[in-house]
Structure formats: structure tokens, C-alpha cells
Amino acid sequence: MWPYPRIVAHRGGGTLAPENTLAALRCGLAYGYRAVEFDVMLAGDGVPVVVHDPELGRTVAGSGAISDYTAAQLEKMEAGAWFGSQFAGEGVPTFEAVVDYCKAQRIWMNIEIKPAPGFDVPTGETVAVAARAYFAQEIAAGELLPLLSSFSIAALQAARQAAPELSRGWLVETIPSDWAQRAKELGVVAIHCHHEALTPALAQAVKGEGLGLFCYTVNRPQRASELLAWGVDGFCTDRIDLIKPVNT
Ligand code: G3P
């Protein structure tokens, strides 16, 4: 059974706020979303930060790689103005700051481990160890925990080894033919796939294996209903204005 919320705000506030910022989380919450997906990468000093691209330029003003800067430098950078002048001054938040905000607001988290090229193992390990520390109380109390996920097999393996008590989802674009065997070997609880690569038969097969099934990124309400009818457990969306949250 899927214990997590079914509808999750992608990158914090979908396409209504600058992705992966605290402003995005506030925006998601303003739309009633108490479930969020965001991307975590390592800054140059090894501190996990919330950002999608390994290079500056698209969402973060400046140039170079995320790994060229410390987390403290990234926090002071401009990560909101590209989206709109009202968001100017939003920095790249640390993973810790995002978790703090989400915990304070009771927002559930799908934490995507997003290693920059070549940093798969340290990113998987660091994010898992940090998450375990942030959720030590919830782990001890047996409460609902965040779900880690990644496209990187090496990051998933490192996270598993570092913090086996945290569940993981395996992110894929298209579900490969040997998914059942590989999911078992990886010890994941769910497969997260691109919704356009899914068929009703495949959805049924994944559910039949007792795995969770999560889709990204679903932006049309009609498509969302269709996927849920196929047995998909949950999905993330950019259109938090069109798709109403279900926070259970
Ligand atoms: O976790 C689902 C989705 O976020 C994966 O793709 O590129 O948006 O991180 P991306």
C-alpha cells in the first residue's frame, strides 16, 4: 500500500514559482499542497543544497558549476529573479533549510537525489545520512518518513548502504524490461516513471509485484485521473493551480 500523499508539487511550487526555492514551498502551501518533490545536489563544500541543474545560468544567476561554490555562497545567489522580479532575492536553499520549513509546515517530502556528474556516491550517501539525522525522531516513533528517489543507481545504492531505514524510489524515464529484478536488487519500494512511458498493463504489472508506482510530471487533470484509474499511486505536478491537492 502507498502510505504517501498521492499528489505532489514538483520542485516546490511547480511552474508557479521559482523551482526549488523556499518561495516555491510557500507557493505550494498557498495552493494547499502539503506534499512536495525537490532536487538535492552537493555544493562544493559537500553541503547538500536544493537545486536542479549542476550548472548556474538557468535558475541561478551566474556561471560555473554548483560544485564551484560553497552552500553559503549559493544561499546568497540570485535564484528567484529569473522567474519574476517579485521573487528577486531568493537564494539556493540548503537541504536543511528546506527540511526545516517542510517539517514546520507539516509538508511531506519526496527528496530527489540529483548528483552532479561524477558525484553519485557522495551525493547519495550525504543526502541519506542528512535525512536520517533530520528525521531521527520520526524514525524512532515509526512515523511517516520522506521518500528518497534518484535516477542514479549508484546514488540509490549509496543511500541504501548509508541509511537503510529510509525508503527509496527508483526514477526512470521508461520502465526497462527487467524492472522487477532490478527493483528487487536495488531494494526500492517504488518505481517513478515518466507518465508518457506508462501503459495500463505495465502499471498493473508493477502494482502486481507489490511496488509503489509514481509518475512525473502530470500537468493535465484528465491525464491525472486516467493514471490514478490505471492504479498509479501518486504523481508530481507543475500545475498546482489546475490539479487540487490530496494530502493523504
Ligand atoms: O522526481 C520526479 C522528477 O522531478 C524527475 O525529473 O528533471 O524534474 O528532476 P526532474
Ligand code: MG
Ligand atoms: Mg526532480
